[in-house]
Amino acid sequence: MAVYALRNELIFPPVHLAEPDGLLAMGGDLSVERLLLAYKSGIFPWYEGDVPLWWCPDPRFVLFPENLKITRSMQQVIRKNTFRFTINQDFASVIHHCKTSPRPGQAGTWITDEVERAYSRMHKAGFAHSAEAWLNDQLVGGLYGIRLGKFFFGESMFSHASNASKFAFIKYVEHVCSEGVALIDCQVYTPHLESLGAQMIPRQQFIQLLNQLL
Secondary structure (H helix, E strand, C coil): CCCEEECCCCCCCCHHHCCCCCEEEEECCCCHHHHHHHHHCCCEEEEECCEEEEECCCCEEEECHHHCCCCHHHHHHHHCCCCEEEECCCHHHHHHHHHHCCCCCCCCCCCCHHHHHHHHHHHHCCCEEEEEEEECCEEEEEEEEEEECCEEEEEEEEECCCCHHHHHHHHHHHHHHHCCCCEEEEECCCHHHHCCCCEEECHHHHHHHHHHHC
């Protein structure tokens, strides 16, 4: 099965044509219009090299907010007010930290300079949001993603202090849940998010929920 090569036209192939690993298309740009079309179609970008690759994996890793798991140790962290929580207070620093803070065992992140600029444009347009964890007025953890309708598409997170990103994630999930968000897209499996309640669902179910909740 061939991977679809995107050109200037704002179009994506049907997601069921994706490769077994979820790769659907390559090329195109990261304009606000293309990114919005991608997310509304259940597709997200992920770079390998200099060319944007577009993915829609099956199954899809998601979190239903009502399934959020908070361990006793994290409940203690929250009760002690170890961190201060904010939303959209410093999006630029959050995405930059995500870009420059690879996960253990990784040489770098998929966030290129172009990606950083693209999601900053999405933030200015009101679609990309950040959540921050502060310790003694220092930004020590956070995450960013895209919010559309009753969906939040998580993109990346970072932590410079123990439990900081987990704290920001928990607080943000609670916040968006109170505002009616019904599903959080975690994209691909990580043990970290599984421990917080995320689970795999079939791509077809994901697309059905996407169409309902947008």
